[in-house]
Amino acid sequence: MMTEQSAPQIHLWAFLQGIGHYPSGWRHPQATPADVFTMDYYRRVGQLAERGRFDAIVFGDQLHSRGAGGRTSERLAMPTLDPVTLLVAMAAVTEHVGLVATISTTYNSPQMLAERLATMDRITGGRAGWNIVTSAYATTAGNFGEEQMPEKSARYANAVSTVAEATRLWQQAEVPIPQGRPVFIQAGQSGEGRDFAARTAEAIFCPAATIEDGIAFRTDLRERIAAVGRNPDAVRIMPGLSFILAPTEQEALAKDAALLDLADLDLCIEYLAESLTVDLSGQDPSAPIPLDYILDNTLAPREDIARVLTLPASKGISLGDFATAYVRTPRGHNVFRGTPEQMADMMIRWVDAGACDGFTLQPAWMPGELELFVDQVVPILQEKGRLRRDYPGKTLRDTLGLGPLGADLAA
Amino acid sequence: MSRAFFLSVSTDDPRLNDPLWARSVLSAAEQARIDLFVMGRPDARPFDAQVIMGWAAAATRRIGIVAAVPAATSHPFHVARALSAVDHLSDGRSGWLPLCGGAPDGMAEDMVEAVCGLWDGWSADTLIIDKASGRYLDASKVRPTNHEGPFFKVAGPVNAMRPPQGHILLVIDGADPVSVAEADIALVTEGQEIAARCRLLKTRVDSDPGAIADRFGWGEIDGAHFELNDAMADIARIAERFGHLVEPREGKTLRDRLGLALEEFA
Numbered sequence: 191m192m193t194e195q196s197a198p199q200i201h202l203w204a205f206l207q208g209i210g211h212y213p214s215g216w217r218h219p220q221a222t223p224a225d226v227f228t229m230d231y232y233r234r235v236g237q238l239a240e241r242g243r244f245d246a247i248v249f250g251d252q253l254h255s256r257g258a259g260g261r262t263s264e265r266l267a268m269p270t271l272d273p274v275t276l277l278v279a280m281a282a283v284t285e286h287v288g289l290v291a292t293i294s295t296t297y298n299s300p301q302m303l304a305e306r307l308a309t310m311d312r313i314t315g316g317r318a319g320w321n322i323v324t325s326a327y328a329t330t331a332g333n334f335g336e337e338q339m340p341e342k343s344a345r346y347a348n349a350v351s352t353v354a355e356a357t358r359l360w361q362q363a364e365v366p367i368p369q370g371r372p373v374f375i376q377a378g379q380s381g382e383g384r385d386f387a388a389r390t391a392e393a394i395f396c397p398a399a400t401i402e403d404g405i406a407f408r409t410d411l412r413e414r415i416a417a418v419g420r421n422p423d424a425v426r427i428m429p430g431l432s433f434i435l436a437p438t439e440q441e442a443l444a445k446d447a448a449l450l451d452l453a454d455l456d457l458c459i460e461y462l463a464e465s466l467t468v469d470l471s472g473q474d475p476s477a478p479i480p481l482d483y484i485l486d487n488t489l490a491p492r493e494d495i496a497r498v499l500t501l502p503a504s505k506g507i508s509l510g511d512f513a514t515a516y517v518r519t520p521r522g523h524n525v526f527r528g529t530p531e532q533m534a535d536m537m538i539r540w541v542d543a544g545a546c547d548g549f550t551l552q553p554a555w556m557p558g559e560l561e562l563f564v565d566q567v568v569p570i571l572q573e574k575g576r577l578r579r580d581y582p583g584k585t586l587r588d589t590l591g592l593g594p595l596g597a598d599l600a601a
Numbered sequence: 602m603s604r605a606f607f608l609s610v611s612t613d614d615p616r617l618n619d620p621l622w623a624r625s626v627l628s629a630a631e632q633a634r635i636d637l638f639v640m641g642r643p644d645a646r647p648f649d650a651q652v653i654m655g656w657a658a659a660a661t662r663r664i665g666i667v668a669a670v671p672a673a674t675s676h677p678f679h680v681a682r683a684l685s686a687v688d689h690l691s692d693g694r695s696g697w698l699p700l701c702g703g704a705p706d707g708m709a710e711d712m713v714e715a716v717c718g719l720w721d722g723w724s725a726d727t728l729i730i731d732k733a734s735g736r737y738l739d740a741s742k743v744r745p746t747n748h749e750g751p752f753f754k755v756a757g758p759v760n761a762m763r764p765p766q767g768h769i770l771l772v773i774d775g776a777d778p779v780s781v782a783e784a785d786i787a788l789v790t791e792g793q794e795i796a797a798r799c800r801l802l803k804t805r806v807d808s809d810p811g812a813i814a815d816r817f818g819w820g821e822i823d824g825a826h827f828e829l830n831d832a833m834a835d836i837a838r839i840a841e842r843f844g845h846l847v848e849p850r851e852g853k854t855l856r857d858r859l860g861l862a863l864e865e866f867a
Contacts, residue, residue, distance in 0.1 A: 216730070217732045223732075223737075224728075227689045227762065228689070229692070232659070252760060253678065254760070255760060256760050264736055264738055264739070265735050265737055266737060268738075270682075270760045270761060271682070271685070271686040271689060272655075272679075272683045272685070272686040275651075275654075275655035275658075275683050276655070277655075278652055278655040278656040279655050279690050282620070282624075282656050282657075282660040283659055297676070297678075298676075302676075305649045306649045306651075309648045309652040309653060310652050312618035312620075312648070313648075313653055314620070314656075315620055329756070333757065333759075335754035365615045365618055365647055457735055
């Protein structure tokens with residue numbers, strides 16, 4: 191039996207954008223969707239994550255105008271408050287938990303980024319992380335005076351130079367920055383994204399629907415990290431994990447079904463429309479998937495959408511049936527349904543199999559499901575010696591066990 | 602409601618980056634019944650004031666928090682979102698002080714217009730959040746902004762809610778004045794004319810409180826603004842010498858408390 195010292199520790203992150211991972215999460219009877227505009231909510235969940243000894247709280251971000259094809263969704267909860275503001279506010283009511291903000295390199299200058307993140311690291315006492323993204327939605331461009339978003343390869347090239355320039359500015363900062371710079375986090379999935387992550391990131395967020403997906407992703411990333419002269423053990427791979435907890439597996443499945451039932455057909459269609467960035471409001475849900483209409487009108491790259499839709503369209507599946515099924519696998523992440531013991535066992539199994547270093551938890555709805563995790567799964571992981579009972583230090587680098595800046599470069 | 606006397610302070614002290622110092626100075630200002638705490642000045646801003654303001658929203662309960670926002674290194678879409686979030690988390694206690702310094706002529710004005718346009722893209726009653734019917738919002742109350750100014754083109758709608766105050770308090774500093782038609786508060790030196798609903802005279806902690814009170818009584822000014830130097834000591838002096846001029850005021854948001862409610866919300 192492994193001792194507390196030798197058993198691999200499980201890292202926990204909380205991805206808290208919105209009201210939960212399920213599009214119908216806001217309709218859960220105990221969900222409090224209006225609270226996400228209040229400080230009381232962020233105090234509660236920030237302190238909750240800290241009680242669960244999470245490494246960090248992460249907020250995603252988008253800079254596009256929500257709504258497919260210019261139409262604002264009516265049934266999707268989309269309270270996208272500025273992530274940096276939410277995180278620094280949570281810093282004022284917590285002491286240890288790390289705070290990771292998603293900020294785009296495509297629509298911020300290096301000076302803007304450097305100043306914003308340096309201030310964030312200082313006012314949080316060295317708990318800032320930067321989830322480096324390049325923006326993906328086409329309608330973002332119009333909000334920044336541009337006709338078109340740059341191509342992906344140009345966006346990544348710009349990301350590399352922006353990170354380098356921001357790093358130079360941080361090194362020259364007159365007021366000291368507690369961590370020297372924020373911890374770098376990345377979530378790219380494409381080959382370019384993975385290479386950028388391998389060169390830059392200290393923690394990586396990804397979808398992994400199965401343990402095999404996780405092993406494949408982590409193995410690939412560790413190879414890429416080693417290939418650029420960095421130590422793969424100095425990078426945390428943190429796939430997303432949504433979950434529904436209940437005292438028995440049957441109850442968890444029933445709870446999951448009840449939550450999915452709250453995703454009525456209109457919500458499913460809006461969720462699909464949002465993902466495909468196309469207005470589906472005039473389409474007949476009982477008719478086959480209107481593939482040509484979608485490909486002609488989507489604001490996303492046509493080939494990406496074709497990859498998702500061609501097979502189901504060729505089978506003659508109706509738009510409504512496809513949308514309903516689509517909501518059941520939100521964004522390709524692993525969804526766990528079961529008891530706290532089963533969830534703890536599953537998490538340990540993944541980590542021991544090399545599928546990940548921990549999990550980015552995406553509660554199905556907030557805040558109740560995260561409370562269940564902290565109250566019921568966290569103690570099991572601690573009892574098994576897989577989760578810290580106290581924070582090791584003050585900064586996010588300490589919490590992640592990253593060592594000083596530069597420690598990732600292989601000797 | 603009787604006219605309110607405003608007490609306002611500003612700081613460019615780099616120690617505002619330090620959570621321990623920031624907490625003590627904000628707490629002292631709050632106890633001194635200071636209405637507005639302005640972070641950053643036209644010539645010095647050794648921090649990103651919008652970031653500190655988000656932290657301060659959680660670290661304070663009553664004081665108005667105002668961020669200096671330089672047009673030269675800001676974008677309206679980011680500014681509209683960050684300030685909207687701060688106004689929500691602070692229950693409507695936020696303001697902003699746009700700065701021209703270093704930017705081409707007209708850029709700060711363009712930024713103000715674009716940011717206000719983005720906030721106006723959401724009606725105050727857009728959100729429905731009705732679990733039973735599944736309607737989260739009324740899409741007819743969200744409109745693109747399509748701002749096309751000399752410096753900024755912003756389509757919108759912004760993906761952030763309208764601030765609880767509608768528009769957060771707009772503060773103009775006479776040392777770097779943005780020319781806008783409807784500023785809420787101007788920080789002015791002796792004899793300086795700037796159009797705003799309220800004028801706060803920049804003065805010193807050792808100036809005569811009686812003279813300030815007289816001028817308030819005559820309607821020449823609406824309060825006093827102090828540029829903090831030795832912040833903790835200055836706040837103590839302001840509390841001691843000027844605190845009695847401030848009367849307790851009721852109201853949910855900063856605008857309500859200062860008698861600056863927007864027409865549409867009145």
